Amino acid sequence: MSDVITYDPLKVNLVIKGVAITGFADGTMIEIEKNEDAIMPYVGTQGEVSIAENADKTGTIKVTLQQTSPSVQYLNTLAKQKGDDAAFPISVINMNTNGVSASGTKARVKKMATETIDKEIKEREFEIFVADLDLI
Template sequence: MATYDAKYATVTVDGRYITGFDDGTFIKAEKDEESFQTKVSAMGEVIVSETNNPLGTITITLSQTSPSYSYLMQKAKTKKPFPIWVNYNDGVQKEKAGGTQARIKKSPGKEFSDEASSREFEFQVFDYTEE
């Protein structure tokens, strides 16, 4: 039987662990483009072109009350790239995604309601890798 436990998923931004995630999907990491493209010639020959685009996007969703919110707001104002890593390691399954050069695309939108809402940070990773 396989199990999954969200407490084994972590995000570090410039070496600092991010905390205070919102419920639901709180981390998403993916390459921005497919790894290759195909084309078929008039004679039916398949041509595979490798995509060399190293960009990826990591999106995290924090609770409005997250202790990491103010830290990430400060990072959003800087123009200096920083590392971001997403890790999942429950002792059986290990996954890692991220890179050493990333920036926050824009500050999250604000929403105020009768209960705490979420704040979404989107990171552009310039040297995205997955393991």
């Protein structure tokens, strides 16, 4: 008999600059992706293979919130910041069995969320660039 593994979205937390982000939209809450592959294979004319290790540590964390989330204004404010002091730490903590967590010390919100006004609650998506993304 195999074990049953349970996933609980309440065991996933996003912390940006010490603030817990809340009010996620229905569906994909957080998406984490490295910007480039870890290796760059090279195949010569006669089939010899070499592999270069990619030193690019950058990545992107996409966050989808409800427009009513109190975190929308917080992330929009971070998107407006400029200069050397604008970078912030970010952590995705996944306490589920086999959950992947991520962190970085130099993150920036790429731009403010698109503002859509409708009769229903809509979503706000933020892309966060992470200069030193570490997947754990």
